[in-house]
Amino acid sequence: MTYQPAESGLALWRRVADAIESGIAGGKYQAGTRLPGELEIAEQFGVHRHTVRRALATLAERGLVRAERGSGTYVEAQRIAYPIRSRTRFSEIIGTSGREADGRLIDSSVEPAGADLAKKLGLKANAPVVRIDMLRQANRVPICVGTSWLPAERFPAADRIYKTTRSMTKTLAHFEVTDYRRAVTRVGAALVDAADCAALDLRPGSPILLVESVDHDLNGDPILTTRARFAAERIEFVIES
Amino acid sequence: MTYQPAESGLALWRRVADAIESGIAGGKYQAGTRLPGELEIAEQFGVHRHTVRRALATLAERGLVRAERGSGTYVEAQRIAYPIRSRTRFSEIIGTSGREADGRLIDSSVEPAGADLAKKLGLKANAPVVRIDMLRQANRVPICVGTSWLPAERFPAADRIYKTTRSMTKTLAHFEVTDYRRAVTRVGAALVDAADCAALDLRPGSPILLVESVDHDLNGDPILTTRARFAAERIEFVIES
DNA sequence: CAAAGATGTCTATGTCGATAGACAACTCGC
DNA sequence: GCGAGTTGTCTATCGACATAGACATCTTTG
Numbered sequence: 001m002t003y004q005p006a007e008s009g010l011a012l013w014r015r016v017a018d019a020i021e022s023g024i025a026g027g028k029y030q031a032g033t034r035l036p037g038e039l040e041i042a043e044q045f046g047v048h049r050h051t052v053r054r055a056l057a058t059l060a061e062r063g064l065v066r067a068e069r070g071s072g073t074y075v076e077a078q079r080i081a082y083p084i085r086s087r088t089r090f091s092e093i094i095g096t097s098g099r100e101a102d103g104r105l106i107d108s109s110v111e112p113a114g115a116d117l118a119k120k121l122g123l124k125a126n127a128p129v130v131r132i133d134m135l136r137q138a139n140r141v142p143i144c145v146g147t148s149w150l151p152a153e154r155f156p157a158a159d160r161i162y163k164t165t166r167s168m169t170k171t172l173a174h175f176e177v178t179d180y181r182r183a184v185t186r187v188g189a190a191l192v193d194a195a196d197c198a199a200l201d202l203r204p205g206s207p208i209l210l211v212e213s214v215d216h217d218l219n220g221d222p223i224l225t226t227r228a229r230f231a232a233e234r235i236e237f238v239i240e241s
Numbered sequence: 242m243t244y245q246p247a248e249s250g251l252a253l254w255r256r257v258a259d260a261i262e263s264g265i266a267g268g269k270y271q272a273g274t275r276l277p278g279e280l281e282i283a284e285q286f287g288v289h290r291h292t293v294r295r296a297l298a299t300l301a302e303r304g305l306v307r308a309e310r311g312s313g314t315y316v317e318a319q320r321i322a323y324p325i326r327s328r329t330r331f332s333e334i335i336g337t338s339g340r341e342a343d344g345r346l347i348d349s350s351v352e353p354a355g356a357d358l359a360k361k362l363g364l365k366a367n368a369p370v371v372r373i374d375m376l377r378q379a380n381r382v383p384i385c386v387g388t389s390w391l392p393a394e395r396f397p398a399a400d401r402i403y404k405t406t407r408s409m410t411k412t413l414a415h416f417e418v419t420d421y422r423r424a425v426t427r428v429g430a431a432l433v434d435a436a437d438c439a440a441l442d443l444r445p446g447s448p449i450l451l452v453e454s455v456d457h458d459l460n461g462d463p464i465l466t467t468r469a470r471f472a473a474e475r476i477e478f479v480i481e482s
Numbered sequence: 483c484a485a486a487g488a489t490g491t492c493t494a495t496g497t498c499g500a501t502a503g504a505c506a507a508c509t510c511g512c
Numbered sequence: 513g514c515g516a517g518t519t520g521t522c523t524a525t526c527g528a529c530a531t532a533g534a535c536a537t538c539t540t541t542g
Binding site: 058 | 249250251252255256264266286327329423428429431432445448449451476478480
């Protein structure tokens with residue numbers, strides 16, 4: 001065989017890399033253990049050793065594996081557990097895992113709410129909302145990018161507060177909302193697009209977790225809805241019922 | 242420019258296809274609406290129109306969009322909402338959405354539990370468990386493949402029951418477990434591997450949702466743990482807190 | 483120390499991916 | 513009915529992808 005991309009649009013080395021990465025994510029190759037040799041992997045996938053080398057090179061560059069000359073290639077990585085429950089706070093979760101949480105404001109504005117947004121926040125159509133685009137990191141590693149919307153009437157200039165506090169919890173506290181609850185979370189998966197690719201420091205074709213959420217205050221009134229994209233290779237959601 | 246895969250291992254047309262698919266999943270292009278013209282998309286991504294055409298062709302083949310000659314290309318798809326709560330039943334969820342649920346047994350056996358598995362099911366190390374590999378469909382469209390494990394002592398020959406009932410709920414009912422609860426669910430995302438690619442009828446490089454779950458009976462004793470891979474393009478999880 | 487086995491690097495060759503340009507066929511609005 | 517704008521199809525060119533084989537360099541084991 002020479003070159004048979006089989007209509008998938010994925011380079012062969014990329015398919016091999018993805019398969020190994022899946023193996024690591026799925027527990028087939030555990031952290032610290034040694035991967036099979038390059039020749040063995042090549043035989044397993046029915047490809048040339050050079051193709052395997054290219055796959056491993058990209059995994060090594062991303063810090064997922066580490067090649068040791070003369071010895072073998074070893075698994076490095078581990079995902080952060082991200083619990084989703086009624087009390088879900090980015091900075092708390094990251095902090096509890098022993099990492100330093102950070103939120104950067106990318107852009108913001110006040111806009112009229114579309115139909116979908118107004119319904120989620122319990123507002124009249126075209127009521128003003130504050131839009132906050134942000135990038136969240138753990139130990140300087142980007143975890144997710146996303147957009148939050150808050151009712152502008154109740155939370156005027158929430159974006160300016162967020163810019164200085166770098167935390168949504170602290171921003172809400174500014175408006176006397178000392179506690180709030182996650183009401184609903186929707187989780188899907190997709191492939192990263194070009195813009196997020198740069199923001200999250202991912203490769204094109206990496207999987208991302210799409211999250212859409214609504215938070216209520218203690219009276220049950222919606223105060224915040226968010227659409228975020230998480231780097232799937234760095235995060236795993238945990239839901240306890 | 243000629244050919245610049247930019248180290249990603251993804252064909253350019255594939256990156257464009259993924260971006261458009263993300264746009265559909267993320268709500269940028271809503272169902273029924275018209276996509277921008279081929280030339281416009283080409284300009285937007287800085288690629289040739291042929292490249293865009295190839296991207297759209299694959300999306301059309303998968304039923305995500307529909308091209309109308311002389312007029313434009315239109316969005317078709319919509320994902321199934323899959324609620325995750327303490328009462329989570331595949332057949333119920335699919336049935337409620339107006340689709341026909343089906344479960345096919347792929348393989349099964351009785352094995353000693355590994356350390357991880359024994360802990361999840363509250364068993365002693367190496368206690369026997371029934372392993373059930375299955376493929377689940379909605380209207381004959383594959384939704385997920387996965388493996389369930391049950392304590393073999395309490396649920397002997399559970400695999401044979403599953404084979405005939407094609408439902409885990411009915412299988413448990415055979416053993417006088419009329420009700421049970423989801424205790425914990427872990428959700429991640431990855432890229433599909435070769436085996437699941439065939440089973441789920443996906444293209445290589447498609448994103449999948451990884452789900453690991455544990456169910457308890459009403460006494461709080463673990464009775465069932467599952468590791469499943471869902472086709473992300475057909476499903477979206479909903480968590481209400 | 484020596485041999486086996488692992489990763490690292492080089493050269494060469496055939497096929498596919500992406501571009502470029504041109505034209506056909508169809509839809510819609512005026 | 514006509515023209516602008518859209519999707520559908522063709523030919524040609526050039527660089528990247530995958531293969532093939534050979535050899536260097538390092539680690540581990542006996």
